[in-house]
Amino acid sequence: MSATTPQNNVYKPKRSFFKSGKEDSPFKRLIIHLVLILACMIALYPILRVFAVSLRPGNRLLSTDLALIPPDASFESYRIVLFERPFLSWIWNSLIITMSTALIGVILAASAAYAFSRWKFPGRGAGLVFLLATQMIPASMLMIPLYILAIRLNLVGTYRGLVIAYCVTSIPFSIWILKGYFDTIPIDLEEAARIDGASQMKTFLQIIVPLSTPALAITFLFNFTAAWNEFMLARIILGSKEELMTWPLGLQRLQGQFQTQWGQFSAASIIVTIPVVLLFLYSSKYLLSGLTLGGVKG
């Protein structure tokens, strides 16, 4: 495993599609396409419905009509969400919290992962098992002490506690992914650099970090989405101040229990979803190779 270069190992999934040894009959192919089209419809329909509702003008948000594009489509809901609701504040809050915590989280995880990958220090095995064990802890289990500690430290209703918590909670998983990646980089490169007189820090920053840019990017993205979609901790720490909310809190407020603003909720959902989906689709194949490499490594 460690002898191969990262390029061979991670970023070129094998593309050998000719599995069955013989071509399928036209009838079988037709059935397969029909099944897949049905599956695609099931996957897409709820999303398209959200889009449809977002286009309905205010007086008939709720309708039993199943048509996707309403005949009197309008962008009224988008206008209300963008200019009359604190939606942009929510997005802004989420964006700065998420960007900064993901960045700090990756820096902390990358340096720790490098230590795990290159040194056999005492306590290493226990540390790796601990990192794996943290993945079992139910999120709501950590909420209880974090909430009470946040009250005692006066961190409720501020971003401080949230930012610190987000930086740390994604570290174990990031270390797993990055350690798996660092393991695939041959150690010879660093040894050569050391012989040339480079310091350990310099070797890490100038050889390992540039070689690992793709893995670091995936880890950043992973941390980013985890914090971007986080709801529970934000809810108990930020409470119900509307101007402090991150977008998941705000969106849940729009879909309140009795007076749901369906059109606004849907418009806001579409605005949040499109960039996230594009980013996800663009990076999904890297994300997955990172996942399997961290978990299945023999």
Next chain:
Amino acid sequence: MITPQTMLTSLKEVGSTALFILAAAAILELILYFVLVKWLKSKFAFAFMLLAPAAVGLLLLVIYPLVWELRLSFTNMSLRAFRNPAFIGLENYVKVFTTPVLKQMRFFPLLRQTLVWTFVNIFFHVTGGLGLAMLLNRNMRGRGIYRTILILPWAIPQVIAVLAWRGEFNYTYGYINVLLQNFGLQPVQWMTNPTANFAAMCITNIWLGIPFMMVTLLGGLQSISGEYYEAADMDGASGWQKFKSITLPLLQPVLTPAVLLGTFWTFNNFNVPFFINQNELETSDILVTGLFRAAFQYNRYGFAAAFAFVIFALLLVFTIFYMRYTKTLQGGAQS
């Protein structure tokens, strides 16, 4: 609506916190530098300096809170006894099993509900994901487009997907009831009927979880060499025989960790039960949402802490058995 004023306020708060973290890390490194490099001259000095910020973070935000929570679980802390809770020994642990953990729900029905929830979801995730992966694992037109569309439920922010599904379960306007009525059937009370509500949760989570399994298993299928199938074809093996003796065994290294990960995610899934049900029906709760409710709706913190450790113990036992049984993740942990 957004004003520069509010933007600046939140930016200042987040920025100052980030700077605080970086400053704390720098001070930590400085201390370590003097202790490890100058004083102890440890050969692991650099490794420990690399590890330190992450380790301290995890110590302060994971280990310390958990130890604190363990202590909490032996006290009667609640909203009423918040400042000076009394030590009550194992009483909370006994109560978890003997009294209702929520208003009416007891522990064991909640556990059974969670096991059914986990089993049903994982079953459909694996069969659905494997089925689609096998359909996609061939040379055909539109493969990339199908894959992209089928991955979408995973790509959408989960909160949005679940809230959108909640809308589809609306009694009058939800897609599913409208469809049922078009076929001349009775509409279902998705939000008030306990069984229907649980079914709604399962449908939503199955929809959400299939793409992950599909993509993971597709990756596994692609790594199986076509020669095995050619050899089997020469021996005249049937499709089912090939699936049973080639595909499944060779898929094992991918399938086992994916199922383990999926089991944790489903068992600990908070978003789907919480947002579909929105804290209304106790009967739809699984262990983790019940825990959230016991802590943050009924404010029985000491009791909820004990409840949390019972859940954690269950997961731990399950993991140990699963790992011993499959032995796949051990290599990763020890390498």
